[in-house]
Amino acid sequence: xxxxxxxWEPLEPTLSVRKVLTLERVLAGEPEVVAGASQLDxxxxxxxxxxxxxxxxxxxxxxxxxxxxxLLAGDESxxxxxxxxxxxxxxxxxxxxxxxxxxxxxxxxxxxxxxxxLPMVVLHRPFPFAELTEEVQARLVRRKFAAVSxxxxxxxxxxxxxxxxxxxQRLLDEIAHHSACPVVVTNLAHRxxxxxxxxxxxxxxxxxxxxxxxxxxxxxxxGWIRAELTGRGERWGRIVLCGYRGDTATxxxxxxxxxxxxxxxxxxxGNSAHTWEEQSAQSLLTDLVxxxxxxxxxxxxxxxxxxxxxxRAFVPLVIRxxxxxxxxxxxxxxxxxxxxxxxxxGATAVLLSLARDQDASVLVANFAARVRSEAARTVxxxxxxxxAWDDVPAGLREAQHVADAVADSSAVLDLPAVVRLKDVxxxxxxRLLRDDPHVQSFAERELDGLLCGAGEDLLAVLRTYLAxxxxxxxxxxxxxxxxxxxxxxxxxxxxxxxxxxxxxxxAASVHIAxxxxxxxxx
Numbered sequence: 370x371x372x373x374x375x376x377w378e379p380l381e382p383t384l385s386v387r388k389v390l391t392l393e394r395v396l397a398g399e400p401e402v403v404a405g406a407s408q409l410d411x412x413x414x415x416x417x418x419x420x421x422x423x424x425x426x427x428x429x430x431x432x433x434x435x436x437x438x439x440l441l442a443g444d445e446s447x448x449x450x451x452x453x454x455x456x457x458x459x460x461x462x463x464x465x466x467x468x469x470x471x472x473x474x475x476x477x478x479x480x481x482x483x484x485x486x487l488p489m490v491v492l493h494r495p496f497p498f499a500e501l502t503e504e505v506q507a508r509l510v511r512r513k514f515a516a517v518s519x520x521x522x523x524x525x526x527x528x529x530x531x532x533x534x535x536x537x538q539r540l541l542d543e544i545a546h547h548s549a550c551p552v553v554v555t556n557l558a559h560r561x562x563x564x565x566x567x568x569x570x571x572x573x574x575x576x577x578x579x580x581x582x583x584x585x586x587x588x589x590x591x592g593w594i595r596a597e598l599t600g601r602g603e604r605w606g607r608i609v610l611c612g613y614r615g616d617t618a619t620x621x622x623x624x625x626x627x628x629x630x631x632x633x634x635x636x637x638x639g640n641s642a643h644t645w646e647e648q649s650a651q652s653l654l655t656d657l658v659x660x661x662x663x664x665x666x667x668x669x670x671x672x673x674x675x676x677x678x679x680x681r682a683f684v685p686l687v688i689r690x691x692x693x694x695x696x697x698x699x700x701x702x703x704x705x706x707x708x709x710x711x712x713x714x715g716a717t718a719v720l721l722s723l724a725r726d727q728d729a730s731v732l733v734a735n736f737a738a739r740v741r742s743e744a745a746r747t748v749x750x751x752x753x754x755x756x757a758w759d760d761v762p763a764g765l766r767e768a769q770h771v772a773d774a775v776a777d778s779s780a781v782l783d784l785p786a787v788v789r790l791k792d793v794x795x796x797x798x799x800r801l802l803r804d805d806p807h808v809q810s811f812a813e814r815e816l817d818g819l820l821c822g823a824g825e826d827l828l829a830v831l832r833t834y835l836a837x838x839x840x841x842x843x844x845x846x847x848x849x850x851x852x853x854x855x856x857x858x859x860x861x862x863x864x865x866x867x868x869x870x871x872x873x874x875x876a877a878s879v880h881i882a883x884x885x886x887x888x889x890x891x
Contacts (some may be wrong), residue, residue: 381558383412383618384508386462386488389433390580394504398466398496403474404489411461411488416505422447425454430864435464435498438478442470445477450510452481452489459843462488466496472498520622527630530886535646537634540577542563544627548620550592551611553673554631554645559745561673562606566737568666574611594620596628600636606645646715647693649674652712654718668758677706678720683746684729685722687772689748691717691740699739705732716772717872718765729754750788774799774888774890796884803888812889815882818865827865832887837868 388839389486404410414431420440421427428434434455441448455463463482465471474491482489530540537554542565545552551566551574560584564571574581581593592613608628613620632651635645653670656662674676688696696709696719709722721736723729737749750772752764768789774793775784785792802808811822819828830848837843845855859870868875 379529384505384512385410385412385777386433386490389413389501389505390490392501392504393641394500395496397494398492398501399494399735400490400492401474402490404479405462405487408486408488409462410450411507413461413509415504415509418502422451423454424451425458425460428455428460430459432458432460433462433464434460435501436473437466437468437470438480441475441478443878447691448475448477449481449611450838452478452485452487452564453658455485456485460487462490464492464501466492466498471625476742485723520626523623523626524629525591527626528633531630531634533755535647537563537631538565539628540634547624548613548856549568549607550613551607552627552806553611554598554606556606556646557604558675560646560675561670562649563835564670566611570612571667572669575666575673578669578673581775587679592617592620594624596621596624597687598628598635600632636683648707649711654710654720655712656767657720657725657762658712660762660766664759664762671708671758672726674708676720678706678758680725681722682725682727682729682756683758683761683764684723684754685768685777686719686721686733686736687712687750687768688719688740689772689776690715690744691747691749693717694742695743696740697737699743703732703736703739705736712769716769718769720761720765721755725756733787741786746790748772748784749786750775752790755856758847795881799881799884799888804886809889812882815879816866816886818867819862820886827862828859828883830855831879833869835876839876 389395390402390409407623410433414434415433417424417428417432417436418428418435419436420436424434424436438448439450441451465474465478467473469584471491474489480491527540527543532542534884539752541563543553545565551564553561554563554569555561559578560577561575564575592610594610594613594617595607597604606716608623608624608631610620613623645751648690652669653674655662656667668678678714693709696717700707700709700719700721705721706723707719709717709719711717721733723732733749733751738750740747740749741751750768752767752771755761756765771788771790771793774796775788799808816828817823819831830844831853834844834848837847841852842854845852848855850858863870866879867878870876870879
């Protein structure tokens with residue numbers, strides 16, 4: 370059974386100086402903050418009772434030091450040095466019990482504490498230090514145990530998801546659910562690779578991602594908690610909890626455990642042949658093509674993925690038989706901004722983002738020429754540039770339609786370097802109507818004599834003959850046969866179909882039927 374993360378429990382808030390002063394046992398001593406009031410949110414790591422003047426050498430930082438000052442009375446230089454010693458040791462605070470040694474807060478200690486920003490608290494009523502240490506130590510031990518328990522619970526749950534074959538998004542959704550804030554995974558260039566969380570909150574984060582990326586790369590204030598993604602000694606990204614509202618230590622623990630899981634997921638391949646960068650681009654372009662998600666909602670994702678979107682012209686392309694990695698390389702080589710992602714059936718979408726004063730037709734032609742110079746049979750289909758982002762999905766679908774329309778005939782058609790809607794003519798219309806039952810019935814009726822047995826070979830000859838405009842010499846050349854052999858095959862085709870291919874209307878009818886048949890098969 371796969372472990373889920375629903376059993377996660379948040380840690381108690383970090384025990385701060387301010388929190389200690391609100392404990393019932395401490396309140397009985399009538400505490401008063403006489404210095405360093407602005408530093409009361411310092412975390413208390415331990416409580417230490419010490420009377421020695423050189424107590425600082427025994428501390429390691431984060432301690433709340435309790436003292437009666439019995440060894441400091443009457444020696445102002447020792448009092449000042451005592452405070453300085455605590456400050457150098459990075460103590461959390463000093464608590465002075467008033468009594469015979471100091472019936473009132475000593476000015477020397479108070480002024481020294483104020484200067485160095487060390488919280489100084491005095492207790493006006495006699496107070497057993499043992500009770501305070503017992504209370505605080507018990508809370509610290511409980512929290513330490515809870516942290517260890519939570520850490521192991523998180524690690525076990527995420528590892529369980531990975532071994533069960535969960536995709537990256539499943540891990541992130543689980544982390545976002547229990548951190549109750551947007552979760553973002555980026556590469557080293559701050560480009561967003563994946564997100565999780567409530568969609569409106571994620572969109573708010575992505576909408577202002579440039580500023581947030583800078584914030585996430587600095588301190589962890591205001592709930593922005595990050596963890597580096599490092600594998601085999603190489604840092605390649607980070608995970609960011611954006612606006613985490615819980616205890617910082619808990620958030621950091623969640624981020625660290627999540628980072629461990631993501632590194633493991635990546636090392637194991639994530640059950641995918643694609644990198645996270647490729648999956649991110651594929652998800653974005655697939656959502657744009659499908660139209661399931663409104664384009665306006667996808668704009669923050671595109672911006673966060675590194676695509677320039679302000680005052681740009683977008684050129685949708687679909688490339689048949691193109692290698693996504695090769696297309697990415699060509700984009701970089703030509704200095705073009707764009708997103709590349711493999712769609713389906715050997716089609717790769719490319720969304721170019723150009724400055725509006727650039728000549729889109731020239732740049733697209735250069736891109737297509739470079740692509741076809743490396744793979745001559747590659748088909749580059751393009752839609753006209755879109756100025757409005759909301760028009761991009763329709764442009765991608767148009768480019769995909771054009772690429773599909775010429776997919777089966779590119780070998781026999783003299784296609785331009787960049788194929789557009791105006792270039793597909795009747796073939797494009799047939800592609801749109803291919804699923805219509807009347808069109809399917811028409812194609813089967815017209816081609817019935819060639820749809821079985823040896824007719825398949827004749828069908829290939831017919832396809833070439835019609836695609837070349839009934840050019841017999843070109844057809845014979847493409848099929849590597851003599852002219853007399855071609856004539857015999859054309860006679861066989863006409864006999865099986867009962868048509869005269871020299872008659873324009875009959876030839877056109879057969880040609881339309883063949884286009885419909887190929888579109889249905891494709």
